[in-house]
Amino acid sequence: MGVFAALRNHARCFTQCTLDDEKERKMLQIEDLQVKLGDKEILKHIDLEIHPGETHILFGPNGSGKTSLLMTIMGYPQYRVTGGKILFKGKDITHMPVDERAQLGISMSYQRPPTIHGVKTRQMVQICAKGEVDVEALATKMNFSEFLERDINAGFSGGEIKRSELLQLMAQDADMLLFDEPESGVDLENISLIGNTISKLLQRDFMVKSEKTQKERRKERTKMGLIITHTGFILDYVTADKGQVLYEGVLVCTTSPREIFRTISEVGYEECVRCVS
Amino acid sequence: MRELDKKALQAKEKNAKLGPDIDLESYDSEPVPHDYVEDLGSLSEAEKKRMILAGVDAEEKDRSGTYIQKDTAVLHAGSKEEGLEVIPIKQALREHEWIKDYYWKLVSVDTDKYTARAQLDLHDGYVIRALPGSKIIYPVQACLYLEKEGLSQNVHNIIIAEEGSELHVITGCATAAHLRQGLHVGISEFYIKKNAKLSFTMIHHWAEEMMVRPRSVGRVEEGGLFLNNYICMRPVKSLQMYPTTHLVGKGAVARFYNLLVGSPGSEMDVGGRIFLKETDTRAEIVSRAITNGGNIIARGDLIGEVPGVKAHLECRGLILNGGSIHAIPELKGEVDGVEMSHEAAVGKIAQEEILYLMSRGLSEDEATSTIVRGFLSVDIPGLPPQLKAEIDRAVEQSDKDVM
Numbered sequence: 001m002g003v004f005a006a007l008r009n010h011a012r013c014f015t016q017c018t019l020d021d022e023k024e025r026k027m028l029q030i031e032d033l034q035v036k037l038g039d040k041e042i043l044k045h046i047d048l049e050i051h052p053g054e055t056h057i058l059f060g061p062n063g064s065g066k067t068s069l070l071m072t073i074m075g076y077p078q079y080r081v082t083g084g085k086i087l088f089k090g091k092d093i094t095h096m097p098v099d100e101r102a103q104l105g106i107s108m109s110y111q112r113p114p115t116i117h118g119v120k121t122r123q124m125v126q127i128c129a130k131g132e133v134d135v136e137a138l139a140t141k142m143n144f145s146e147f148l149e150r151d152i153n154a155g156f157s158g159g160e161i162k163r164s165e166l167l168q169l170m171a172q173d174a175d176m177l178l179f180d181e182p183e184s185g186v187d188l189e190n191i192s193l194i195g196n197t198i199s200k201l202l203q204r205d206f207m208v209k210s211e212k213t214q215k216e217r218r219k220e221r222t223k224m225g226l227i228i229t230h231t232g233f234i235l236d237y238v239t240a241d242k243g244q245v246l247y248e249g250v251l252v253c254t255t256s257p258r259e260i261f262r263t264i265s266e267v268g269y270e271e272c273v274r275c276v277s
Numbered sequence: 278m279r280e281l282d283k284k285a286l287q288a289k290e291k292n293a294k295l296g297p298d299i300d301l302e303s304y305d306s307e308p309v310p311h312d313y314v315e316d317l318g319s320l321s322e323a324e325k326k327r328m329i330l331a332g333v334d335a336e337e338k339d340r341s342g343t344y345i346q347k348d349t350a351v352l353h354a355g356s357k358e359e360g361l362e363v364i365p366i367k368q369a370l371r372e373h374e375w376i377k378d379y380y381w382k383l384v385s386v387d388t389d390k391y392t393a394r395a396q397l398d399l400h401d402g403y404v405i406r407a408l409p410g411s412k413i414i415y416p417v418q419a420c421l422y423l424e425k426e427g428l429s430q431n432v433h434n435i436i437i438a439e440e441g442s443e444l445h446v447i448t449g450c451a452t453a454a455h456l457r458q459g460l461h462v463g464i465s466e467f468y469i470k471k472n473a474k475l476s477f478t479m480i481h482h483w484a485e486e487m488m489v490r491p492r493s494v495g496r497v498e499e500g501g502l503f504l505n506n507y508i509c510m511r512p513v514k515s516l517q518m519y520p521t522t523h524l525v526g527k528g529a530v531a532r533f534y535n536l537l538v539g540s541p542g543s544e545m546d547v548g549g550r551i552f553l554k555e556t557d558t559r560a561e562i563v564s565r566a567i568t569n570g571g572n573i574i575a576r577g578d579l580i581g582e583v584p585g586v587k588a589h590l591e592c593r594g595l596i597l598n599g600g601s602i603h604a605i606p607e608l609k610g611e612v613d614g615v616e617m618s619h620e621a622a623v624g625k626i627a628q629e630e631i632l633y634l635m636s637r638g639l640s641e642d643e644a645t646s647t648i649v650r651g652f653l654s655v656d657i658p659g660l661p662p663q664l665k666a667e668i669d670r671a672v673e674q675s676d677k678d679v680m
């Protein structure tokens with residue numbers, strides 16, 4: 001190999017590697033995280049990495065701490081971090097206020113968002129988008145146009161809340177998306193809408209006529225997702241890289257989401273008990 | 278008139294049932310002369326600015342008529358539309374026999390020392406009347422402006438929506454920027470006749486040492502609608518009012534909306550009382566009170582006297598930064614078959630709501646202000662867009678002050 005060719009090779013590797021490094025630096029990294037809610041220890045020594053482009057599914061029985069983990073990542077102060085740290089995009093965000101995390105690129109779809117009287121859904125979408133946004137177009141996509149003039153979450157049904165939350169996340173377009181049971185309580189007609197929208201938000205939708213190959217698109221994927229599910233329905237729409245099981249505040253298992261779901265479906269969380277002890 | 282004077286004299290020392298007592302002698306009541314203004318454009322810029330805050334537009338754009346009183350004198354009174362009359366009340370008392378059928382016919386002249394004073398020492402006030410069947414789409418604007426330090430401004434207003442008419446009135450009360458002390462005594466009588474519709478929006482914009490004692494009563498006949506909006510978001514030393522409305526005709530409807538912001542040092546005691554005296558009448562009182570240091574009493578009283586009536590009272594209070602809110606909702610059903618309810622809630626802004634908005638990217642202050650603005654933005658069905666815009670503007674303004 002001539003000198004020039006070697007140099008060229010080196011240069012290519014150099015740019016490629018820095019690009020990958022650059023991308024890697026944007027990951028979410030949780031190290032030995034311990035969290036208390038009141039006096040109760042609800043998250044115990046959690047280690048979790050979500051790399052750019054990755055989506056993880058979070059399983060766990062009721063009360064195991066799933067919502068708590070998401071709220072802690074989002075920065076809700078009642079979830080008191082007593083040990084460990086959370087890094088995002090290279091920054092230590094362990095004690096960063098919620099709004100700064102949002103600005104850094106973290107967003108969340110809530111299980112039980114609060115009603116705010118006098119604040120319209122339309123206004124929420126505008127807030128999420130920081131101004132310029134075609135609210136109507138987004139709402140049409142989410143089958144939610146008739147709710148725009150209603151106070152946010154006021155009297156929304158379970159399924160309507162999910163669509164409202166997704167509509168807001170679409171407008172927010174963050175890099176890290178946390179979903180707390182996005183499909184629970186959603187009727188069959190809307191479940192594919194929700195599933196496909198999440199897939200798209202996480203850059204996991206399949207584009208038939210795309211110029212790029214699916215492989216190339218996968219490589220360029222940057223969005224990170226963490227999705228809580230009980231039903232597993234979401235797996236029919238969103239391809240996910242990893243599954244996690246949270247049991248009594250401990251992350252006990254990391255493997256393929258399909259495999260976890262199958263185990264839980266067949267023997268329940270009993271199997272997890274064996275791993276905790 | 279003799280009779281009225283006699284009754285008033287007897288009530289001269291009569292304290293009001295509610296609110297701190299005011300020593301009337303400590304206020305000047307001598308007339309303050311001001312020239313009549315033909316062209317509203319010739320008002321001073323400072324005056325225009327203060328009036329705009331209270332919803333009065335000197336250009337009369339999208340307005341059907343105007344009444345402006347400064348201190349004790351009428352600056353301007355006129356109607357731009359057929360079927361609408363805007364007359365100073367003293368002139369009406371001199372020139373029109375019919376006014377006697379309305380003057381002190383709803384409010385009793387001997388209610389308390391304030392009503393007595395408005396009879397014994399009347400400065401002026403407006404009579405606004407929509408003739409039968411007239412639909413006056415654009416609002417009439419009225420402004421009671423106080424400039425003279427230490428003055429007691431005593432006014433009497435009468436609004437008549439004749440049969441089948443539609444009328445919208447916005448009244449602003451404002452003070453000159455420099456004014457500190459004063460007393461405003463305002464009598465208002467509202468007549469909503471058969472199938473008529475009246476919306477009355479009052480925006481108060483007082484000074485920190487102002488004492489304010491409005492006394493108002495309305496009467497709604499069959500099929501009539503009375504929307505009564507009261508907005509006071511600026512400091513005032515003491516405000517006490519308990520406007521009352523009688524629904525006397527089948528299917529009559531009254532809705533009261535009160536928006537109050539209490540600043541440090543302000544005492545507000547604001548209520549609303551509606552008597553449902555005929556079947557199918559409907560009443561609603563909605564009040565929103567925010568305090569960041571002031572003391573607010575929000576009262577509401579609904580009285581169902583016959584079966585087949587519906588009434589609802591809603592009172593929400595938000596304590597932002599000290600101060601107190603006392604919600605006193607009352608319901609009285611006097612017979613079987615009334616449907617009456619109330620809800621009241623007083624508290625601070627829920628942390629959960631602030632965090633929710635922060636997770637959508639707003640700072641804590643922006644989130645708080647969004648919630649405050651939302652809290653004050655009640656939907657008022659039937660209000661013309663110009664008035665909705667005025668209310669929104671007042672809310673916007675107060676939000677800046679509160680934050």
Ligand SMILES: Nc1ncnc2c1ncn2[C@@H]1O[C@H](COP(=O)(O)OP(=O)(O)OP(=O)(O)O)[C@@H](O)[C@H]1O
Pocket residue numbers: 037038040042060061062063064065066067068069
């Ligand atoms: N305000 C609170 N005070 C005390 N304990 C709380 C509070 N909120 C939640 N918890 C407890 O913390 C634990 C974790 O709750 P979390 O909401 O994270 O569970 P989850 O895994 O999301 O459950 P689910 O599947 O039912 O949504 C539960 O035992 C719950 O009861």
Ligand SMILES: [Mg+2]
Pocket residue numbers: 066067068111180
């Ligand atoms: Mg949960």
